[in-house]
Amino acid sequence: MEISVILGDITKIKADAIVNAANTSLLGGGGVDGAIHRAGGKAILDDCVKIRNKQGGCAVGEAVITGAGELPAQYVIHAVGPVWKNGRSQEPELLQRAYSRCLDLAATHGIQVIAFPCISTGIYRFPKKEAAIIAVNTVRQHAYKPARVIFVCFDQESYAIYQALLGVQ
Numbered sequence: 001m002e003i004s005v006i007l008g009d010i011t012k013i014k015a016d017a018i019v020n021a022a023n024t025s026l027l028g029g030g031g032v033d034g035a036i037h038r039a040g041g042k043a044i045l046d047d048c049v050k051i052r053n054k055q056g057g058c059a060v061g062e063a064v065i066t067g068a069g070e071l072p073a074q075y076v077i078h079a080v081g082p083v084w085k086n087g088r089s090q091e092p093e094l095l096q097r098a099y100s101r102c103l104d105l106a107a108t109h110g111i112q113v114i115a116f117p118c119i120s121t122g123i124y125r126f127p128k129k130e131a132a133i134i135a136v137n138t139v140r141q142h143a144y145k146p147a148r149v150i151f152v153c154f155d156q157e158s159y160a161i162y163q164a165l166l167g168v169q
């Protein structure tokens with residue numbers, strides 16, 4: 001398993017699956033969620049609505065998978081991270097579970113290349129470094145080993161944090 005980090009827009013990544021930092025409604029929002037739905041078109045929302053009608057959205061710390069519409073990826077995995085409150089409301093455990101559920105779905109769908117954004121670190125205000133440590137540790141410790149995991153950072157600060165954690169220049 002190769003783990004890498006890039007600075008850029010996750011909607012441009014040609015992975016088997018890109019991960020979305022969604023919310024429990026699965027109906028879209030701002031941040032990376034807005035970018036993915038804008039770039040991918042209506043097909044992604046249609047798939048989300050079907051899942052919503054069947055299971056009533058997606059709980060915090062869980063993930064669901066849809067097609068990727070017009071995106072270069074094949075699938076979008078919509079993960080719901082926690083809103084940061086005070087760090088004592090199970091935020092770390094819930095963030096870890098969200099990453100882990102993405103890898104569970106990757107395993108069941110035979111996904112070999114998966115790209116993650118920095119879930120919960122934008123609108124949900126999870127501290128960037130703590131979130132990155134959880135993301136990297138969860139990927140390293142999960143039973144499923146895809147061929148390639150790409151952490152896609154959208155800001156220089158997150159990029160530097162992942163570079164340091166992964167020991168790359």
Ligand code: AR6
Pocket residue numbers: 008009010011021022023028029030031032033034035081117118119120121122123124125126152153154155158
């Ligand atoms: N490519 C990669 N990363 C991005 C992109 C992009 N195009 N755009 C933003 N980011 P956020 P959250 C980064 O706020 O904190 C939505 O409204 C961003 O810089 O997108 O989990 C949802 O519907 C940050 O590092 O997600 C939820 O309601 C990271 O993606 C809520 O926001 C996550 O920031 C979820 O909040």
